[in-house]
Amino acid sequence: MTQHRTPRLLGTLLLVAAAGFSLAGAEASAADRTATPLGRVVPAPASVDAGGSPYRITDATRIRVDDSPETRRVGAYLAGILRPSTGFSLPVTSQGTGGIRLRLGAGSGAGSLGAEGYRLDSGRDGVTITAGKAAGLFHGVQTLRQLLPAAVERNSVQPGPWLVAGGTIKDTPRYGYRGAMLDVSRHFFTVAQVKRYIDELALYKVNKLHLHLGDDQGWRIAIDSWPRLATYGGSTQVGGGAGGFYTKADYREIVRYAASRYLEVVPEIDMPGHTNAALASYAKLNCDGTAPPLYTGTDVGFSSLCVAKPVTYDFVDDVVRELAALTPGKYLHIGGDEAHSTSHADYVTFMDKVQPVVAKYGKTVIGWHQLTGATPAKGALAQYWGLDDTSAAEKAQVVKAAQSGTGLVLSPADRVYLDMKYTADTPLGQDWAGLVEVKRAYDWDPGTYLPGAPGSAIRGVEAPLWTETVVTGADIDYMAFPRLPGAAELGWSPASTHDWDTYKVRLAAQGPRWEALGIGYYRSPQVPWPSA
Numbered sequence: 001m002t003q004h005r006t007p008r009l010l011g012t013l014l015l016v017a018a019a020g021f022s023l024a025g026a027e028a029s030a031a032d033r034t035a036t037p038l039g040r041v042v043p044a045p046a047s048v049d050a051g052g053s054p055y056r057i058t059d060a061t062r063i064r065v066d067d068s069p070e071t072r073r074v075g076a077y078l079a080g081i082l083r084p085s086t087g088f089s090l091p092v093t094s095q096g097t098g099g100i101r102l103r104l105g106a107g108s109g110a111g112s113l114g115a116e117g118y119r120l121d122s123g124r125d126g127v128t129i130t131a132g133k134a135a136g137l138f139h140g141v142q143t144l145r146q147l148l149p150a151a152v153e154r155n156s157v158q159p160g161p162w163l164v165a166g167g168t169i170k171d172t173p174r175y176g177y178r179g180a181m182l183d184v185s186r187h188f189f190t191v192a193q194v195k196r197y198i199d200e201l202a203l204y205k206v207n208k209l210h211l212h213l214g215d216d217q218g219w220r221i222a223i224d225s226w227p228r229l230a231t232y233g234g235s236t237q238v239g240g241g242a243g244g245f246y247t248k249a250d251y252r253e254i255v256r257y258a259a260s261r262y263l264e265v266v267p268e269i270d271m272p273g274h275t276n277a278a279l280a281s282y283a284k285l286n287c288d289g290t291a292p293p294l295y296t297g298t299d300v301g302f303s304s305l306c307v308a309k310p311v312t313y314d315f316v317d318d319v320v321r322e323l324a325a326l327t328p329g330k331y332l333h334i335g336g337d338e339a340h341s342t343s344h345a346d347y348v349t350f351m352d353k354v355q356p357v358v359a360k361y362g363k364t365v366i367g368w369h370q371l372t373g374a375t376p377a378k379g380a381l382a383q384y385w386g387l388d389d390t391s392a393a394e395k396a397q398v399v400k401a402a403q404s405g406t407g408l409v410l411s412p413a414d415r416v417y418l419d420m421k422y423t424a425d426t427p428l429g430q431d432w433a434g435l436v437e438v439k440r441a442y443d444w445d446p447g448t449y450l451p452g453a454p455g456s457a458i459r460g461v462e463a464p465l466w467t468e469t470v471v472t473g474a475d476i477d478y479m480a481f482p483r484l485p486g487a488a489e490l491g492w493s494p495a496s497t498h499d500w501d502t503y504k505v506r507l508a509a510q511g512p513r514w515e516a517l518g519i520g521y522y523r524s525p526q527v528p529w530p531s532a
Contacts, residue, residue: 034161034163035054035147035163035164035165035166036146036147036148036149036165036509037050037165038050038122038147038165038167038168038169039506040146040505040506040509041143041146041147041506042146042204042485042488042489042503042506042507042510043204043205043485043488043489043491043492043493044489044492044493044494044497044498044502044503044506045143045169045170045171045493046117046170046171046172046493046494046497047169047170047171048167048168048169049167049168049169050165050166050167051166051167052122052123052124052166052167053123053124053166054122054124054163054164054165054166055122055123055124055125055126055127055163055164055166056161056162056163056164057082057086057088057090057100057148057160057162057163057164058088058162059087059088059089061088061090061098061099061100062090062091062092062093062095062096062098062099062100063075063078063079063090063091063092063093063099063100063102064093064094064095064096064097064098064099064100064101064102065092065093065094065101065102066094066102066103066104067094068104070104070134070137071102071103071104071134071137072092073134073260074102074134074137074138074141075092075102076092077138077141077260078100078102078141078144079091079092081145081152081153082148082152082162084154084155084156084157085151085152085153085154085155085156085157085158086152086157086158086160086162087157097125097126098125098126099126099127100126100127100128100129100144101126101127101128101129102128102129102137102140102141103128103129103130103131103137104130104131104132104133104134104137105131105132105133109130109170110130110131110132111132112132113130113131113132113133113136113170113172114132114133114136114172114173115132115133115135115136115176116133116135116136116139116172116173116176116205116207116262117131117132117136117139117170117171117172117173118130118131118136118137118139118140118143118169118171119131119140119168119169119170119171120140120143120144120168120169120171121167121168122147122164122165122166122167122168123166124166127144127164129141129144134262135207135262138202138261138262139171139205139262140171142202142203142204142205143169143171144164145203146203146510146513147164147165148162148163148164149162150512150513150515150516151512151516152516153513153516153517154516173205173491173492174491174492174493174494174495175446175458175459175460175461175491175492176207176459176460177207177208177381177409177459177460177461177462177491178205178206178207178208178460178461178462178488178491178492179206179207179208179209179210179266179409179460179461179462179463179491180197180201180206180208180209180210180418180462180463180464180465180480180484180487181209181210181211181212181268181411181462181463181464181465182194182197182209182210182211182212182465182467182476183212183215183419183464183465183466183467183470184211184212184213184218184220184467185212185213185214185215185216185217185218185219185220185237185277185467186215186217186218186237186238186298186466186467186468186470187237187238187241187467187468187470187471188218188220188234188237188241188243188244188245189467189473189476190244191246191250191253191254193473193476194209194211194254195254195257196473197209197473197476197480198254198257198258198261198263199261200477200480200481200484200517200519201261201263201484201488202261202262202263204484204485204488204489204492205488205492206263206484206488206491207262207263207264208263208264208265208266208331208460208462209258209263209264209265209266210266210268210333210462210464211254211265211266211267211268212268212270212464212466213246213267213268213269214229214268214269214270214271214274214275214277214278214335215270215274215275215276215277216274216275216276216277216295216300216302216303217236217237217238217276217277217295217296217297217298218233218234218235218236218237218243218244218245218277219233219234219245219277219278219281220234220244220245220246221245221246221248221251221267221323222245222246222247222248222251223318223319223322223323224248224322225318225322226281226282226315226318226319228281228282229277229278229281229282229319230245231245232280232281232294233277233278233280233281233294234277235294236294236296237296238296238297238298238467238468239296240296248326251326252326255326255327255328255329259328264329264330264331265327265329266329266331266332266333266366267323267326267327267332267333268332268333268334268335268366269319269320269323269333269334269335270333270334270335270336270337271305271316271334271335271336271350271354272304272305272307272336272339272342272346272347272350273300273301273303273304273335273336273337273338273339273340273341273342274300274303274335274337274338274339275303275304275305276292276294276295276302276303277294277295278305278315279291279292279303279305280292280293280294280295282315284309284311285305285306285309285311285312285315286306287306287308287309298468300338300340301338301339301340301341302340302341303341304339304341304342304346305342305350307342307346307347307349307350308346313353313354313357316353316354316357317357320332320354320357320358320360320361320363321361324358324361324362324363325361327363330363330364331363331364331365331366331381332358332361332363332364332365332366333365333366333367333383334351334354334355334358334365334366334367334371335367335368336351336367336368336370336371336374337368337369337370337385338370339370344373347370347373347374348373348374348375351367351371351374351375352374352375355376355377355380356377358377359377364379364380364381365377365379365380365381366380366381366382366383366409367380367381367382367383368382368383368385369382369383369384369385369386369398369408372397372398372400372401372406373397376401376406378405379407380406380407381406381407381408381409381459382398382401382402382406382407382408382409383408383409383410383411383462384398384408384409384410384411384412384450385411385412385413385417385464386398386412386413387412387413387414387433387434388412388414388415395450396452398450398453399450399451399452399453402450402452402453402454402457403452403453403454403457405457406457407457407458407459408450408453408457408458408459409459409460409461409462410446410449410450410458410460410461410462411461411462411463411464412444412449413433414433414434414436414440415436415440415441415444416436416441416461416462416463416464416483416487416490417433417436417463417464417465417466418463418464418465418479418480418483418484419464419465419466419467419468419469419470419479420433420434420435420436421435421436422435422436422437422438422522422524423435423437426522428469428470428475428478428479429469429470429479430466430468430469436483437524437526438482438483438486438504438507438522438524438526438527439500439504439526441483441486441487442483442486442487442489442490442498442500442503443500444490445490445495445498446458446460446461446490446491447495460491461487461490461491462487463480463483463484463487463488465479465480474520477514477519477520477521478520478521478522479522481514481519481521481522482507482510482511482521482522482524482527485507485510486503486507489503504526504527504528505528507527508527508528508529508530509530511523511527511529511530512530
């Protein structure tokens with residue numbers, strides 16, 4: 001009988017693997033030793049039973065699927081990844097035996113895997129991925145990718161061999177909310193650039209894409225009832241570039257593509273502050289009836305919607321209605337941070353009026369943690385972006401809201417803000433929250449980060465990428481990698497697997513994969529990257 005290896009023992013196994021030994025032991029064959037150990041993936045699996053013969057993908061391999069649209073779609077996705085590098089035809093079929101089998105809602109223990117969990121069984125005769133839901137099947141495919149050599153990610157035929165180590169992985173996420181935010185307001189990013197980021201997020205089982213669509217420097221989504229928001233408010237960006245915006249068709253395509261990778265889009269319109277692009281577009285939204293000029297700087301806290309004017313709530317209603325109609329996901333983010341030009345009384349009034357509008361159009365409110373200074377709506381989530389040394393009073397306010405039922409998404413700025421510099425010499429990024437090297441980004445526990453907050457209140461982790469200094473897709477890659485996978489692991493993996501010394505070994509093994517994918521990353525000296 002194969003010995004079950006607990007998550008804590010997994011750390012020891014990873015260190016052994018890093019030293020060049022096979023997880024299957026001294027009697028492993030040469031073929032075994034060339035297979036990636038089952039546990040050397042990111043995020044760390046919940047449990048690993050390693051052992052037995054590996055499976056070799058050959059020109060005779062088929063991808064066998066259940067006769068369901070969901071399974072066929074995941075099978076076609078997997079084939080699209082494997083065919084260019086292996087050179088094999090890998091037909092997707094419901095016939096035959098062996099090969100790579102994708103099973104949905106069937107088999108031993110599928111019911112216990114939840115909406116996103118999966119089981120991967122590998123042996124001489126084939127690989128089987130079993131899941132209760134399609135999202136779990138897709139996540140299992142991401143694990144399978146990482147068990148294959150990094151060259152599998154290339155778009156030209158590679159020599160192989162294509163071995164999958166023998167054994168079993170059973171894996172379910174720690175948290176249901178595992179997000180990444182992309183700020184498209186400070187600098188605009190095209191649909192193609194957003195899709196590329198979605199693919200990078202999917203590899204690490206991230207399931208939420210938070211799009212920051214409105215800020216002082218640019219409004220990025222077309223709103224039919226207020227057309228100048230996009231055409232004028234979206235016409236610039238930080239530094240004065242041309243800006244841009246998403247048509248409704250563009251936004252639908254982003255939503256569709258994200259859904260094909262099992263990510264839910266969470267749109268954000270930040271208010272009542274961070275609204276200069278809107279205020280510049282429509283004079284009537286200003287208390288004095290005068291539109292300010294467009295803004296291309298990086299200061300914060302100077303803008304505010306006019307809380308006393310009825311037209312403000314007509315504006316909010318229209319924007320929320322149109323955005324909610326475009327967004328099939330559960331959440332709509334209303335911002336609420338750095339409203340320094342709004343009095344506390346006006347802020348509370350504003351949130352009391354706006355949160356019911358979100359509910360009216362069938363969405364659940366998310367706001368930055370300043371929302372807890374008002375009265376969060378029932379079911380709302382507060383996104384915490386404070387620092388380790390944020391004042392005790394501010395933390396207590398957030399904890400009190402959590403104790404009263406408000407869910408928390410954790411995005412501590414000095415841990416997982418991907419726009420922070422790695423070191424003082426990093427060419428991109430900011431340092432107002434401190435310098436955030438790879439170890440610091442990983443070495444914290446969401447479950448205990450805010451003492452006093454009930455464990456049940458922690459809904460997950462999100463890694464935001466603000467773009468004051470981020471201009472190109474290459475900039476996104478450099479700031480996100482290698483920190484993003486750590487945030488993804490904090491959201492997915494059991495707390496018992498969180499150990500920097502074993503994580504950095506698994507992270508280092510991702511470097512060649514990023515190179516194969518064309519991801520230019522920061523080669524942190526804290527990580528033992530493979531030599532070139």
